[in-house]
Amino acid sequence: MEQKTSIYETIELCLLAGKVMLQSGAETYRVEDTMVRIATAFGLSESHSYVTPTVIMFSTSGEQPAKLIRIEERTTDLNKIAEVNAISRQIASGELSARDAKTLLLKAESAPFGYKLPVQILAAALTSACFLIMFGGTWPDFPAAFIAGGAGLAASVWLHRIVQVKFFAEFSAALLVGLLALLFIWGGFGYEFDRIAVGSVMPLVPGLLITNAIRDLMAGHLVSGISKGADACLTAFAIGAGIAVALIFFH
Structure with missing residues (x-):
């Protein structure tokens, strides 16, 4: 026994x-x-x-x-x-x-997540602004990317809690980022939409998921690698679709 x-x-x-x-x-x-x-x-x-x-x-x-x-x-x-x-x-x-x-x-x-939500939003905002500079943006667009990136992550976290539909949060957050970038352009607070949008969606990009998919495939775990890769591709598609909708209907 x-x-x-x-x-x-x-x-x-x-x-x-x-x-x-x-x-x-x-x-x-x-x-x-x-x-x-x-x-x-x-x-x-x-x-x-x-x-x-x-x-x-x-x-x-x-x-x-x-x-x-x-x-x-x-x-x-x-x-x-x-x-x-x-x-x-x-x-x-x-x-x-x-x-x-x-x-x-x-x-x-x-145990709760290691960093509280305000810290995560602040980190996402700073990361977005830094990615803007890394992608060849200019310093006048730094505040726009800072605000849009933080707002995008906050929207994604909030929507994940209230909506159970997969990829809806990423799509909506990317749409918000696109709208904010356009708003900054129209208001004269930003100058390059593409740099602001690309930098601001970087915190939403499933980088770890893509890395794990590749590592699982290399380790021979084909089912997990393919499913994680599909998950990452759909998430990336949702982010791109959100920016595209903002451009098509509001530009």
Whole structure:
């Protein structure tokens, strides 16, 4: 009876670690490798894991049934990924018991995002303005890109919370960025629409998703790589469509 309980606790621990990592934007192969390492540390050397962007499946042997959990929300939180990696290394070195590791993982899962929303908006605004300069823009357009980039990220975060339709938030945020850029041009506060618009949408671009898609494909995880690539392409299309609509109907 103790052995079954130990196996059950190990499976739950592996699934919890994989869930936290996948929800935080980790690569598929990293999630699978972490789960297998944790299972091996607790004596389950014959475990197998299968991870996609929306599902985690884990099995210890032919005698135990495979368990599955569904991932519905995904974001980017590299701090949580680093925390789970640190916990898995402590487990592998024998420094943590299953119970203590589960407590730390639950704490990491429930922890809020490392930066509050005002800080994220300020960072997005500054990033947008800097991208404007990097793309060959002029300093007089710096304030316009600063305001439009911050407003775009704020709109994206707010819409993600109230609308469950995928890609709608990115489209609407890009549309807002395009409208603000046009408004600045009309009001004489900006001069180059293309530089302002391109710089301001950069915080919305799914850069980490594109990187993970390529890394998963290179690691042989074709299903995850293709699905993440499609997700990134659709997000990029939504951003481009938002700017295009602003140009077509309001220019």
